Amino acid sequence: MKLTLHIWRQKARSNKGGFQLYTLADVSEHMSFLEMLDVLNEELVVKGEEPVHFEHDCREGICGCCGAVVNGEPHGPKSGTTLCQLHMRHFHDNDEIWIEPFRSKAFPILKDLIVDRGAFDRIIQVGGFIAVRTGSAPDANGITVSKESSDLAMDAAECIGCGACVASCPNGSASLFVSAKLSHLGLLPQGQPERLKRALAMIRTAEAEGFGYCSNYGECEAVCPKRIGIHHIARANCDFHKASFMVYQGTGGKAAVG
Amino acid sequence: MSALAAYWRSAVGKKMVMAVTGLILFAYVFVHMLGNLQLYAGDGGKAINEYAAFLHSTRAAPLLWAARIVLILCVVLHVWAAIVLTIQAWGARPVRYAKRVYREVGYAARTMVWSGPIIGAFIVYHILHLTCGSAGLPFQELRAYENVVNGFTLWYVSAFYIVAVLMLMLHFNHGLWSWFQTLGWSHPAQDRARRCVANLLTAIVVIGDLSFPIAVLAGLIKIPGGVA
Amino acid sequence: MKLDSRIPSGPLEEKWTRRKNGVSLVSPANKKKSTIIVVGTGLAGASAAASLGELGYTVKAFTYHDSARRAHSIAAQGGINAAKNYQNDGDSVYRLFYETLKGGDFRARESNVYRLAEVSNNIIDQCVAQGVPFARDYDGHLANRSFGGAQVSRTFYARGQTGQQLLLGAYSALAKNVGAGTVQMFNRKEMVDVVVIDGRARGIVVRDLVTGELETHAGEAVLLCTGGYSNVFYLSTNAKNCNVSANWRAYKRGAGFANPCYTQIHPTCIPVAGDYQSKLTLMSESLRNDGRVWVPIRAGDNRSPDQIPVAERDYYLERIYPSYGNLAPRDISSRAAKRMCDEGRGVGPGGRGVFLDLGDSIKRLGKNVIEERYGNLIEMYERITGEDPYSVPMRIYPAVHYTMGGLWVDYDLMSSLPGLFVLGEANFSDHGANRLGASALMQGLADGYFVIPTTIGDYIANSKLPKVTVDRPEFTEARQSSAAFVQKLLAVKGHRSVDSFHKALGLILWEHCGMGRTKESLTTAIQKVRALRDEFWADVRVTGDAADLNQELEKAARVADYFEMGEVMCRDALLREESCGGHFREEHQTEDGEAKRDDENFCHAAVWEYAGPGKEAIRNVEPLAFEVVHLAQRSYK
Structure with a gap:
């Protein structure tokens, strides 16, 4: 098939970006979206032009590297999938495709379609873990977890940290990402001791990073490649309310959390 | 106190304030609608006018003013939180998308920012019309029944009212559902239940409120012996 | 080149204990003064950096990704082995050791493999405590599945995303240490050289992938946790960025490279579709638990699979290897598939493929059970090929998947270049000439959580390491x-x-x-x-x-x-x-x-x-x- 592509090109973070027009003839329907971009890049390199930079790695939908907004939808038109797993059979001959980076104040553009998602790491660093010293764990079957809790936790734990939730949210909120981690750890008995402290620290950090708030639009859930549900956001809110008034913050005052 | 301040500073805290104040305001609208059902008493407005007189009596005055203060406070907090949050949301995406397709965001959710101010404007007008009597429409002190009927008989008054109630419908529908979400009542197994409760409560209020102008225009509610 | 494996003396089952008891310890004050450079933050790197940070060393961790969570360990699907014997089916440390060694065709060190089997149980404990949501039975206890090359059920799994969950566990431990300031994290920095001073690895050169700047970092030891080299074949199941460069530059600075010819071809991958193909996708070996592998008996049989009656199908793995059947080890299954295709009995475009058929299991267990076990894999297959495995058998073909070869290391995981340690797939130590399924995750975490924290101290304590700066x-x-x-x-x-x-x-x-x-x-x-x-x-x-x-x-x-x-x-x-x-x-x-x-x-x-x-x-x-x-x-x- 033949395609017309409008791709966002931006040399570096501080440069101004804009759309550039490309056309591709002979795109196979069995190609993945990224392979289609590979073909374009091959043409550009042979011409001596700089190829379109996009982040990618595993190309099987699990590493969370790839992602762009394709025709107005993060990861493109197919639900429950990452861009690398989107195949060209979902497009038609002579289609016009707009490709732009995930846009968020907290995700500055580094080059073309590559954004810096370091904010996600910083959110995890303030509490997205269960603190356990290497070698100090009890026997694994000493902790029993109901299958229901375990399955729900796993649903949340499937998050690949791609940032599509942020990209899709009209408010640029990272609530789905944050709450998925809070649910994953908060639903397991191992995660209880730090549960409230964790919620407070992670939610506050997300805000400080410049993400918006949750208006319960549900758009994040609709574009999430792992179909993580917004019911996790409700659970996170609940923990945050409790944490705000119930976490013992020490006698010294406010900054005991995080 | 510092915990409360920190809570208010956080977006989730402000959402909670919106949820709580929103629910109080919804409850008021609900009760207000129930009171207005007395229009259907078929007694030429006797019941509802007595109800109005009771609310304005010295005995009920403290209650009335307490309610008014709570409601005003709720409106102020609700609007304040909404403005701060909206500005924050706009700031979270400084560069817009060239193309944007929504999969899930419903009309109601997307228009909260607009339905809110429109409802706000309507409330002002509504109070001027039926509480203060200074909207330039026929008004008699404590004659609620006559004021309603005389007002709604004018098609443009009814039309504005109907538009406002439809906005209220959108606002309540998303607001009530959000309420569960913000408070934290959520489990995948109860997703449908939450949606149903939100829809049902919205439907009750909206049907009740919409029925008044329609009933007046249809002549089901009228002043015995013509215009007073 | 001097190759001293430094295997502790004594009976096999006491070697590791003896080693642990014999190592010199580093005082807390000296740990703080020792900088450990960790390159790569997959399972091995993240677990090592977190554990060493916790111990009090000054740790600098480097990844070329935007986050440690992207490492290719994340793509491991099937599971992780451990000799817990929770199923009471006769498993033991010895059995896991023996099967791993045999699976590797007796080309690995006994002592290393035994240690791996020994610490496998600690790994499961550690991961569960971290909140890794392994699959559980209805009674709330951990579930197990079988894997290729084993006759017991010893594989722990988290749906089809075990690698993801284990990596996120190690990543969270690393993040905790970064948050606490005990590990300094460097994202988007690719190691380009090892710096050798007085015969010891004392630092690295990295390229900042955003600015292109070359930076130098000095330390007391360098840990390479940089994975394998499957991508030398261009098409492999490895992520696009996986590469051999860190290991190769270390090799050029004096580290020996062992057994580079030991590459593993995984039997169950989605066949190549066209010349634009950028990588191959693995379908977890766990599918062979419930899937039967077959080709038509007659060469050149082009009928659609549902038109071929059972009598005209050759379930060749079950036929040739009756005791292991569809669970025969990877190298054996791969070559068998190649033989079938060489005989002209391959299926799909180009005839380079065999069927992996879930049909019988769906009939026996119901679609729901199969969906629960492999739902995400099946969905992935459907997305890539546009075919529905619930109604049409999947087509699979072998693809390069893992490299057993790697930098040579001694028992302490130190390469032939003193001060340079190599962990996980990057080293050659535990899998011999073939790796069994669910053993890579085990090795990465064993090296990072349990081996290196013990052995590196011995090196630091017993080596005279004058402080060096990057001005050298x-x-x-x-x-x-x-x-x-x-x-x-x-x-x-x-x-x-x-x-x-x-x-x-x-x-x-x-x-x-x-x-x-x-x-x-x-x-x-x-x-x-x-x-x-x-x-x-x-x-x-x-x-x-x-x-x-x-x-x-x-x-x-x-x-x-x-x-x-x-x-x-x-x-x-x-x-x-x-x-x-x-x-x-x-x-x-x-x-x-x-x-x-x-x-x-x-x-x-x-x-x-x-x-x-x-x-x-x-x-x-x-x-x-x-x-x-x-x-x-x-x-x-």
């Missing part, structure tokens, strides 16, 4: 040579893209040094690789600048290393005149086509030593001594 001339030299390498690549300004060279290299290696190798094919491969390498340096086009985010430059540097590495791999395969595990020399096979080892002449690890630019690498040997296990012909019949 060795750092300047390394940085300048890295800069010169980058400039050399940019200066070619030829006509062909980096990818086109990489694809061509991959084709040569897959054809001549893939599933079946001969003396002739390997000799041809070496000539072709050399010719292509010359062409690369004459005609490659690397666009963009050095001082910029430049993905073409990143790729070019890696491909340049693959050319050198690929040649050594072929030479290793050429000189290993036997078949073992993933290394199959067609000249050396039993009458029924199985790998035929030559224990008399090749019961050793071949360790390649860099001899200088333009010179042929030198082959050294570490003999493998088997004290407990009796070397047997591997049989899965």
Whole structure:
């Protein structure tokens, strides 16, 4: 098939970006979206032009590297999938495709379609873990977890940290990402001791990073490649309310959390 | 106190304030609608006018003013939180998308920012019309029944009212559902239940409120012996 | 090259305990003063960095990704082995040890493999405590599944995303330490050289992938946790950025490279669809628990699979290997698939594929059970091929998946370059000539959580390590040579893209040094690789600048290393005149086509030593001594 592509090109973070027009003839329907971009890049390199930079790695939908907004939808038109797993059979001959980076104040553009998602790491660093010293764990079957809790936790734990939730949210909120981690750890008995402290620290950090708030639009859930549900956001809110008034913050005052 | 301040500073805290104040305001609208059902008493407005007189009596005055203060406070907090949050949301995406397709965001959710101010404007007008009597429409002190009927008989008054109630419908529908979400009542197994409760409560209020102008225009509610 | 394996004395089952009791300890004050550089933050790197940070060392961790959570460990699907014997089916540390060693065709060190089996149980404990949501039974206890090469159920799993969950566990431990300030994290920095001072690894040079700047970092020890080199074949199941460069640069600075010819071909991947194909996708081996592998009995049978009656199907794994059936080890299953296709019985476009049929299991267990077990894999298959595995059998074909070879390490995981430690897939230590399923995750975490925290202290405590700074001339030299390498690549300004060279290299290696190798094919491969390498340096086009985010430059540097590495791999395969595990020399096979080892002449690890630019690498040997296990012909019949 033949395609017309409008791709966002931006040399570096501080440069101004804009759309550039490309056309591709002979795109196979069995190609993945990224392979289609590979073909374009091959043409550009042979011409001596700089190829379109996009982040990618595993190309099987699990590493969370790839992602762009394709025709107005993060990861493109197919639900429950990452861009690398989107195949060209979902497009038609002579289609016009707009490709732009995930846009968020907290995700500055580094080059073309590559954004810096370091904010996600910083959110995890303030509490997205269960603190356990290497070698100090009890026997694994000493902790029993109901299958229901375990399955729900796993649903949340499937998050690949791609940032599509942020990209899709009209408010640029990272609530789905944050709450998925809070649910994953908060639903397991191992995660209880730090549960409230964790919620407070992670939610506050997300805000400080410049993400918006949750208006319960549900758009994040609709574009999430792992179909993580917004019911996790409700659970996170609940923990945050409790944490705000119930976490013992020490006698010294406010900054005991995080 | 510092915990409360920190809570208010956080977006989730402000959402909670919106949820709580929103629910109080919804409850008021609900009760207000129930009171207005007395229009259907078929007694030429006797019941509802007595109800109005009771609310304005010295005995009920403290209650009335307490309610008014709570409601005003709720409106102020609700609007304040909404403005701060909206500005924050706009700031979270400084560069817009060239193309944007929504999969899930419903009309109601997307228009909260607009339905809110429109409802706000309507409330002002509504109070001027039926509480203060200074909207330039026929008004008699404590004659609620006559004021309603005389007002709604004018098609443009009814039309504005109907538009406002439809906005209220959108606002309540998303607001009530959000309420569960913000408070934290959520489990995948109860997703449908939450949606149903939100829809049902919205439907009750909206049907009740919409029925008044329609009933007046249809002549089901009228002043015995013509215009007073 | 001196290769002292430093295996502790004593009975096999006491070696690790003896080693732990015998190591010198480092005082808390001295730990703080010792900087450990960790390169790569996958399972091995993240777990090592977190554990060492916790111990009080000053840790600097580096990844070329935007986050430690992206490492390719994340893509491991099936599971992780441990000798917990929770199923009471007769498992034990010894059994896990023996099956892993046998699975590796007796080409690994007994002592290392035994230690791996020994600490496997601690790994599961550690991960559960971290909140890894392993699958559970209805009673709330951990569930297990079976995997290739094992007759017990010892594999722990989290849906089809075990690697993801384990990596996120290690990543969370790392994040905790970064938050606490005990580990300093460097994202988007790729290691380009190891700095050697007075014969010891004392630092690294990294390229900042955003600004292109070359930075130097000094420390007391360097840990390479940089994964395998499957991508030398271009098409593999590895992530696109996986590369051999960190290991190769270390090799050029004096670390021996062991057994490069041990590459694993995974039997269950989605077949190649076209020449634009950028990578291959694995379908977890766990599918073989419930899927039956077959091809039509008649060659050239083009009927759709539902039109072929059972009597005309050849369930060849069940036929040839009745006791292991569809769960025969990876190398054996892969070669069997190749044989079927060579006989003209392959299915799908190009005839390079066999069926993996879930039909019988769906009938027996119901679609729901199959969906719960493999839902995400099936969905992935459907997305890629556009076919629905619930109604049409999947088509699979072998693909390069894992490399058992890697930098040589002693029992303490230290390479032949003192101060340079190598963990996880990057080293050669535990899998011999073939790795069993669900053992890679086990090894990465064993090395990072439990081995290195013990052994590195011994090195720090017993080595005289004067403080060095990056002002030393060795750092300047390394940085300048890295800069010169980058400039050399940019200066070619030829006509062909980096990818086109990489694809061509991959084709040569897959054809001549893939599933079946001969003396002739390997000799041809070496000539072709050399010719292509010359062409690369004459005609490659690397666009963009050095001082910029430049993905073409990143790729070019890696491909340049693959050319050198690929040649050594072929030479290793050429000189290993036997078949073992993933290394199959067609000249050396039993009458029924199985790998035929030559224990008399090749019961050793071949360790390649860099001899200088333009010179042929030198082959050294570490003999493998088997004290407990009796070397047997591997049989899965």
